[in-house]
Amino acid sequence: MIDLDKTPTIRADIELIRKLQGGDSQPVSVLMDRYGRDLMHYLASILNNREKAEDAFQETWSRVLRSIRRFDPNQPFGPWLFRIARNLAYDQLRRERRWRFWFGQPREETPILEPSTESGFDRRLLDRDLARTLLARLEPMYREILWLRFFKDKSYEEIAEHCDLPLGTVKTRLRRALQKAGELWEETAGETDARK
Amino acid sequence: MPESKIQSCESWRRQLIELLLESNPVAGPLADHLAACSSCRSFWATLRGVRPALAGLPDLYTPGLRYRTLERLAGEAEPLDRGFRRLLIPVSILSLLYWFAIPLMLMTWLFDYWLARPWFSLLFSTFLLTSLGFLVGCLAILALTQGKGAEQLKVRMKDVVEGFHA
Numbered sequence: 001m002i003d004l005d006k007t008p009t010i011r012a013d014i015e016l017i018r019k020l021q022g023g024d025s026q027p028v029s030v031l032m033d034r035y036g037r038d039l040m041h042y043l044a045s046i047l048n049n050r051e052k053a054e055d056a057f058q059e060t061w062s063r064v065l066r067s068i069r070r071f072d073p074n075q076p077f078g079p080w081l082f083r084i085a086r087n088l089a090y091d092q093l094r095r096e097r098r099w100r101f102w103f104g105q106p107r108e109e110t111p112i113l114e115p116s117t118e119s120g121f122d123r124r125l126l127d128r129d130l131a132r133t134l135l136a137r138l139e140p141m142y143r144e145i146l147w148l149r150f151f152k153d154k155s156y157e158e159i160a161e162h163c164d165l166p167l168g169t170v171k172t173r174l175r176r177a178l179q180k181a182g183e184l185w186e187e188t189a190g191e192t193d194a195r196k
Numbered sequence: 197m198p199e200s201k202i203q204s205c206e207s208w209r210r211q212l213i214e215l216l217l218e219s220n221p222v223a224g225p226l227a228d229h230l231a232a233c234s235s236c237r238s239f240w241a242t243l244r245g246v247r248p249a250l251a252g253l254p255d256l257y258t259p260g261l262r263y264r265t266l267e268r269l270a271g272e273a274e275p276l277d278r279g280f281r282r283l284l285i286p287v288s289i290l291s292l293l294y295w296f297a298i299p300l301m302l303m304t305w306l307f308d309y310w311l312a313r314p315w316f317s318l319l320f321s322t323f324l325l326t327s328l329g330f331l332v333g334c335l336a337i338l339a340l341t342q343g344k345g346a347e348q349l350k351v352r353m354k355d356v357v358e359g360f361h362a
Binding site for chain 2: 028029032033036037039040041044045050053054057058061062065129130131132134135146147149150151171174175178179181182185186
């Protein structure tokens with residue numbers, strides 16, 4: 001999964017985790033600096049909301065500290081950390097679904113994935129903006145898998161391990177994510193045509 | 197747009213998705229179609245925009261978030277006072293003795309005559325059970341609220357925050 005290939009990082013993680021398990025708390029800030037950027041990026045790609053991603057981020061580290069003694073330091077830390085984060089993010093989404101079911105109107109949200117405010121007529125920027133709009137409208141599980149494949153350049157096998165899915169399901173989900181993006185693109189193109 | 201063209205565009209787009217999945221370049225008849233069809237060109241450009249769109253997510257790991265997270269962790273890791281933890285078990289046992297055994301013995305000794313009467317026995321056992329329930333409830337609440345901190349006793353997050361301030 002995340003950073004599995006970076007062996008020196010894993011070695012450094014082992015030392016830090018052993019210290020953490022031994023009662024020295026300093027390593028947590030080092031680990032946070034090492035994984036924080038990717039972790040927030042990942043949570044943001046699933047939750048598409050800054051506040052929710054920050055909540056999940058804090059809860060992830062809290063869970064890490066609570067369970068660090070049960071963690072085997074010879075296992076890579078990154079996949080474990082991201083699995084905790086993933087579970088928390090999906091728990092959060094389930095809670096929201098329940099909220100919507102009972103109370104209807106969702107709470108006010110400020111999405112992260114929205115068209116940029118950069119000015120100027122640049123074809124690439126327009127394509128990126130449209131892609132952002134499509135991503136924002138995709139289901140979180142599709143955004144997640146696209147993030148792993150196209151941003152982190154993970155192989156199908158790594159994605160399967162990360163998401164705990166069979167390899168075939170990963171391929172199907174990725175294909176479905178792009179097909180869904182294509183369908184949304186057609187809808188958006190239709191809306192644009194209708195406005196003209 | 198004629199129906200045959202729409203159908204054909206759909207099949208080209210399926211191929212484009214496969215290409216994107218495998219990170220293969222566009223070539224051959226597909227490239228010819230893209231050169232001729234502006235709609236498919238736009239579709240392709242948008243799908244290729246997914247990668248930069250994801251890469252363009254802002255960096256959300258800010259010093260503020262780092263600080264807030266460490267502070268929260270420090271707050272959660274407030275350990276129980278060691279002395280208090282050492283006392284917790286004997287105090288619980290003594291409380292049980294006090295609330296249950298000692299009164300039972302005393303009452304039996306003092307009210308031997310009265311305990312033979314059903315109404316007194318009923319009242320007395322109700323009092324004992326209520327007291328015991330209250331005590332067990334208090335201990336359970338204490339264990340639930342303090343257990344979390346005790347589990348993290350060695351993770352002294354306060355040091356981290358102090359280190360951060362320094």
